[in-house]
Amino acid sequence: MSSQDTPKTPGATAPGRPRRDTSRRREALNGLGLLSPALIVMLSMLALPVGALVVMSFWTQSGFTLDTSFTLDNYRRLFSTSERATEWMGMTFHLGYPVPAILMIKSLAMSLMATVAVVLLAYPMAYFLAFRVKRNKAAWIIILTIPFWTSYLLRVFSWKVVLGYNGAINSGLMSLGLIDAPLEFLLYNPAAVVITLSHAWVAFVVLPIYVSLEKIDRSMLEAASDLGDSKFKRFRRIVLPLSMPGTITAALMVFIPTVGDYVTPQLVGGTGGTMIGSLVQQLFTKQNNAPMGAAVSLVMMLIIAALVLTFLTLIGYWKMRARSAR
Amino acid sequence: MSEPLIHIEAVTKSFGSFTALHGIDIDIGRGEFFSLLGASGCGKTTLLRILAGIEEPTTGQLLIDGQDMRGVPPEKRPTNMVFQSYAIFPHLNVEENIGYGLRNLKLSRAETRERIGSAVELVKLGGMEKRNAHALSGGQRQRVALARALVMRPKVLLLDEPLSALDKKLREEMQLELRAMQRSLGITFVFVTHDQEEAMTLSDRIAMMSDGRILQLDTPKGLYERPANREVAEFIGTMNLIPAKAGAAKGNQVSLDAGALGKLEGRVATDVSTSGREVFLALRPERISVGADLGANARLKGKIAEAVYLGDRITYVVAVNGLAQPLRVVNANETGEILRIGAEVEIGWPDDSGLVLS
Numbered sequence: 001m002s003s004q005d006t007p008k009t010p011g012a013t014a015p016g017r018p019r020r021d022t023s024r025r026r027e028a029l030n031g032l033g034l035l036s037p038a039l040i041v042m043l044s045m046l047a048l049p050v051g052a053l054v055v056m057s058f059w060t061q062s063g064f065t066l067d068t069s070f071t072l073d074n075y076r077r078l079f080s081t082s083e084r085a086t087e088w089m090g091m092t093f094h095l096g097y098p099v100p101a102i103l104m105i106k107s108l109a110m111s112l113m114a115t116v117a118v119v120l121l122a123y124p125m126a127y128f129l130a131f132r133v134k135r136n137k138a139a140w141i142i143i144l145t146i147p148f149w150t151s152y153l154l155r156v157f158s159w160k161v162v163l164g165y166n167g168a169i170n171s172g173l174m175s176l177g178l179i180d181a182p183l184e185f186l187l188y189n190p191a192a193v194v195i196t197l198s199h200a201w202v203a204f205v206v207l208p209i210y211v212s213l214e215k216i217d218r219s220m221l222e223a224a225s226d227l228g229d230s231k232f233k234r235f236r237r238i239v240l241p242l243s244m245p246g247t248i249t250a251a252l253m254v255f256i257p258t259v260g261d262y263v264t265p266q267l268v269g270g271t272g273g274t275m276i277g278s279l280v281q282q283l284f285t286k287q288n289n290a291p292m293g294a295a296v297s298l299v300m301m302l303i304i305a306a307l308v309l310t311f312l313t314l315i316g317y318w319k320m321r322a323r324s325a326r
Numbered sequence: 327m328s329e330p331l332i333h334i335e336a337v338t339k340s341f342g343s344f345t346a347l348h349g350i351d352i353d354i355g356r357g358e359f360f361s362l363l364g365a366s367g368c369g370k371t372t373l374l375r376i377l378a379g380i381e382e383p384t385t386g387q388l389l390i391d392g393q394d395m396r397g398v399p400p401e402k403r404p405t406n407m408v409f410q411s412y413a414i415f416p417h418l419n420v421e422e423n424i425g426y427g428l429r430n431l432k433l434s435r436a437e438t439r440e441r442i443g444s445a446v447e448l449v450k451l452g453g454m455e456k457r458n459a460h461a462l463s464g465g466q467r468q469r470v471a472l473a474r475a476l477v478m479r480p481k482v483l484l485l486d487e488p489l490s491a492l493d494k495k496l497r498e499e500m501q502l503e504l505r506a507m508q509r510s511l512g513i514t515f516v517f518v519t520h521d522q523e524e525a526m527t528l529s530d531r532i533a534m535m536s537d538g539r540i541l542q543l544d545t546p547k548g549l550y551e552r553p554a555n556r557e558v559a560e561f562i563g564t565m566n567l568i569p570a571k572a573g574a575a576k577g578n579q580v581s582l583d584a585g586a587l588g589k590l591e592g593r594v595a596t597d598v599s600t601s602g603r604e605v606f607l608a609l610r611p612e613r614i615s616v617g618a619d620l621g622a623n624a625r626l627k628g629k630i631a632e633a634v635y636l637g638d639r640i641t642y643v644v645a646v647n648g649l650a651q652p653l654r655v656v657n658a659n660e661t662g663e664i665l666r667i668g669a670e671v672e673i674g675w676p677d678d679s680g681l682v683l684s
Contacts, residue, residue, distance in 0.1 A: 217411060217413060219409045219410075219413040220413045220415060222378075222380050222400070222407075222409065222413065223407070223409055223413035223415075223474075224415075224426070225379075225380070225399065225400040225401050226378055226379075226380070226400045226401070226405075226406055226407045227401075227406065227426050227427030227430065227474065227475075227478065228401045228427045228430030228431065228478070229401055229427075229430060230401060237426075238415060241417045242416070320417070322460070323416055323417045323459075
């Protein structure tokens with residue numbers, strides 16, 4: 001197009017356009033205006049802290065002084081190799097600083113177990129709620145959320161009471177005469193952490209799975225039966241695939257935060273139950289090495305993000321979501 | 327009709343204190359296109375779902391091909407259904423949707439492919455086999471739902487208002503296709519609709535339902551020409567009703583006293599004695615003729631209140647003294663002339679056109 005063809009004002013050729021442009025701009029401004037409170041909160045509560053973490057991870061701490069000159073030392077230390085081999089659970093690590101890597105793998109495994117346990121517990125509950133409960137659904141949902149009326153900390157503590165040395169299980173078994181001395185393997189180990197995490201998160205997962213089940217058009221189920229499916233087959237071929245996106249979303253809602261959890265491991269995990277979050281917490285507090293803590297938590301975030309994205313890509317999550325959207 | 331394919335006897339259905347069906351008796355023959363017609367909430371869909379096995383009747387008996395269907399779940403019945411919402415499985419493509427039920431028939435792979443292929447062809451979805459269900463238009467979804475049911479080769483195909491979600495043109499096209507398909511396949515169709523025109527277009531016989539009862543079970547012609555009562559007459563097409571008191575009957579002709587309108591005569595469809603009862607003389611708009619001078623054929627006098635020119639026909643609303651409801655009249659446009667609003671006219675109809683309804 002030559003310069004002569006270009007109209008001086010856009011309105012010269014398309015009379016409708018300028019007006020539409022301004023109204024669209026106004027709409028965009030309106031949208032931004034409506035979003036701004038949330039944006040400000042997100043920026044100040046999420047983006048800024050993460051930014052601070054990134055900056056801090058390039059600093060170093062020596063004794064009581066914080067060296068704010070830019071360096072990759074923390075990352076170098078995390079990924080440094082060593083001749084000395086560290087053995088853990090049959091795996092060999094040739095790392096100069098193997099603790100974060102080991103704790104990361106352990107945390108991922110424990111979170112994964114907790115997530116699987118949560119989904120296995122929550123799915124039947126959600127199914128019952130969506131398909132069996134005909135009346136008073138709201139009441140059932142409220143009953144499910146009752147554990148959430150107390151704080152997370154109290155719920156974790158309550159497991160201490162159940163699993164502890166003088167706890168409910170031990171005293172129950174002793175009063176029944178089944179054991180002579182309290183069982184010590186119940187508390188302060190990875191299993192206790194997994195149990196506690198599962199219980200703490202189950203209701204968070206019931207609701208999203210319930211929504212994805214509730215969304216399934218009942219006539220689909222009737223159609224499947226009409227086409228010869230037994231109840232079980234129909235579940236496998238219709239209900240399960242259609243509720244999969246919601247279930248996966250719910251599972252990620254458990255997996256992602258529990259990897260970094262440090263409260264539960266500290267309270268019920270003992271020394272054997274520590275996770276990566278506990279290390280970060282210690283680096284920031286007891287070990288007084290906040291820059292290293294920042295580096296560890298950033299690497300943890302990136303690893304989790306990479307794992308989740310790889311997982312979702314492998315199972316074709318976005319396609320699945322698009323297909324079951326309607 | 328020889329031995330019926332579907333035998334419905336004294337079927338009732340209650341949901342709690344609400345009775346959806348009161349004692350339904352219907353026999354449906356092999357290869358018949360049978361429609362259940364009625365306004366929403368009349369129980370037609372409930373009856374269809376009882377046939378499919380999705381609902382169980384509260385009392386009564388249902389036989390399909392001589393077999394008692396009590397306790398037989400939907401997956402074991404020789405019926406398949408096209409749902410009103412189509413219920414297309416969104417996570418499967420067209421081919422997988424159509425072949426969904428075939429997996430349960432344990433056919434050879436070749437036969438499965440062949441059946442899907444011919445079903446795809448039947449509903450004209452060739453070339454779309456791999457398309458995702460959510461990328462289909464309403465009409466295409468309807469075709470997939472139809473193919474998915476037909477591919478099972480059911481003895482009875484149940485259709486729950488399958489065309490109501492389509493636009494008018496597509497609906498008319500699909501009506502013709504459905505009718506042709508039913509004729510060539512010879513499968514019994516049970517079709518639920520609230521659209522009387524659709525029912526008339528498609529069906530061999532129609533059961534007109536209201537409030538969980540069958541008002542009349544007849545051919546389209548029978549329903550139109552010999553409606554059993556006022557409700558049927560008003561649901562099927564347009565009907566003018568003139569209130570009158572029935573007098574003596576001579577054969578099936580009854581003399582009527584229409585008060586200010588004088589003596590009239592009407593035909594009774596059934597053998598029920600109407601003598602002395604308050605009845606209606608029912609007249610179809612197209613059977614009534616109006617004109618300035620009808621001579622000996624004139625029965626009533628009136629005044630044109632409204633005239634609408636529709637090209638092939640002209641509709642009039644004619645006010646008649648002593649009649650609360652003006653008469654609606656449809657006359658074929660034979661001369662191109664239209665009576666002017668306000669004109670005094672004479673109204674007449676052939677002897678056998680007036681029907682006595684209670």
